[in-house]
Amino acid sequence: MDTFFTNGSVFDGHAHHPDWSIAVRSGRILSAGPTVSNVWAAFRGPDTEVVDLDGGLLLPGFVDAHVHPVQGGLERARCDLSHISGREATLRTIAAYAEAHPELDWILGGGWHQPDYPGGAPTAADLDAVLPDRPAFLANADHHGAWVNSRALSLAGIDSRTPDPSDGRIERAPDGTPTGTLHEGAMDLVGRLVPPTTHEEQVAALLDAQAYLHSLGITGWQDAILGDYANLSDSTPAYVELARDGRLTARVNGAFWWRRDLGAEQIPALLERRAALQFPRLQARSVKIMQDGVAENFTAGMLDPYYDGCGCRTTNTGLSFVDPEALRDHVTALDAAGFQVHVHAIGDRAVREALDAFEKARSANGESDRRHHIAHLQIIHPDDIARFAELGVAANMQALWAVYEPQMNELTIPFLGPERTGWQYPFGDLARSGARLAAGSDWPVSSPDPLAAVQVAVNRQTGDGEYEPFLPEQALDLATALAAYTSGSAWVNHADETGRIAPGMLADLAVLDRDPFTRPLDEIGAARVVATYVEGERVFGA
DSSP states (O other), X not given: OOEEEEEXXXXXXXXXXXXXXXXXXXXXXXXXXXXXXXXXXXXXXXXXXXXXXXXXXXXXXXXXXXEOHHHHHHHHHSEEOTTXXXXXXXXXXXXXXXXXXXXXXXXXXXXXXXXXXXXGOOOHHHHHHHOSSSOEEEEETTXXXXXXXXXXXXXXXXXXXXXXXXTEEEEEOTTSOEEEEEEEGGGHHHXXXXXXXXXXXXXXXXXXXXXXXXXXXXXXXXXXXXXXXTTBOOOHHHHHHHHHHXXXXXXXXXXXXXXXXXXXXGHHHHHHHHHXXXXXXXXXXXXXXXXXXXXXXXXXXXXXXXXXXXXXXXXXXXXXXXXXXXXXXXXXXXXXXXXXEEEXXXXXXXXXXXXXXXXXXXXXXXXXXXXXXXXXXXXXOGGXXXXXXXXXXXXXXXXXXXXXXXXXXXXXXXXXXXXXHTTBSOHHHHHHTTOOEEEOXXXXXXXXXXXXXXXXXXXXXXXXXXXXOSSGGGOOOHHHHHHIIXXXXXXXXXXXXXXXXXXXXXXXXXEESSOGGGSOGGGGGGOOEEEEEETTEEEEEO
């Protein structure tokens, strides 16, 4: 069936076109242009479906360049704390969930918010008060820490004599007693005991996540971890099942998890896994390397030490999970093997280490079309801004984080100091330097709603206006922000037949209930997706 979209505007992946229409045939865009054109009559037959945009905006389907759908789906099905605010409300939610599920041996879930607890670290004692008999493992919102109760600590044998792992930290009382929060690699001390997630649970989580993401206009994504990570087993088999039986409606590029306890010896196995994942809507072209942690628990890799709560320099500069010299060698080898490399880097040192690695790969192997990218990019030293464009490395931004809010105000800025605070999320500088921008959510770390992220990218504040704009000189214009979430992320995913509205492109599309280009910029986040299409087939909407 042919489909004709009319009575609205079009954003084509780069530019806004008022009063445009498009025609779709056999899953591809047949034509796009001004509605007044006489050519449209030839496309409108008795079997043509006419979609009245009703003054809304048609744009390419959003592509999330860094997301964890199975993790997100599992969190929605378990003890989901992501929408709960405050210590008391969180504890009540946990208690109610545990009471409703007496059959569970472990209470699993997550999404709690660090600012709700002193120092961002809740205690086992609090959790014991509502859950004294069963072990609990609850990841925080950024999934770089976990809250556990005394039962879980006891089962894991964690006490004052337990050393911190090299890639993590146990939160402790002054006498060394563990208090209930485990950071980074220390999560594994309890996570290894958590009952494994079944294949059936992963399939259900992926289907739920896919439906949820489609409802937000998302038609494709890069899954930022395919492999065993923390307490979650590899979700690749779930993807394969859906890809084989046709239930995978999104376009997915998977990023294989780089195990930091191994080195280049894991590359042959990654090559075998890549060869096995060749489906029309599922490939795995990328390898994900987590180079550092997060600023809130002082594990993001910094060029200079963190400050303490009193404004004095400490000796802590965070972590480099992969030795920088080894990182350069591994990235060069992965590039030579044809892999895209996707690096998690929060701190300025981690960003520089990643750029140094890409520079070595380019020097050794020559220019390529791997489309390497660095995600998160919270703090970038000004000297490194121009290197993104120079090296052809995409800046994969999670724009929703670039705001004043309690986690930023209380757990980040005081420990970065004023100079580094001004280096945070420099999307405007990156765009002006010619860097290619992509965008993602890191869901379930934060909301996967692209429009909420675009609201922040353009305004540097959320729609409620509770705080003043955060570094407003780093704001993007609306077209640039939407391009990052459509054509930019599609480019990163090598999905070159999507991300743009032009004749011959696949009809992966989203329809908004209004045209943000004609409304106040502080209302971008109020727009809603009313329909989503993949290859011309409606996957969300009435």
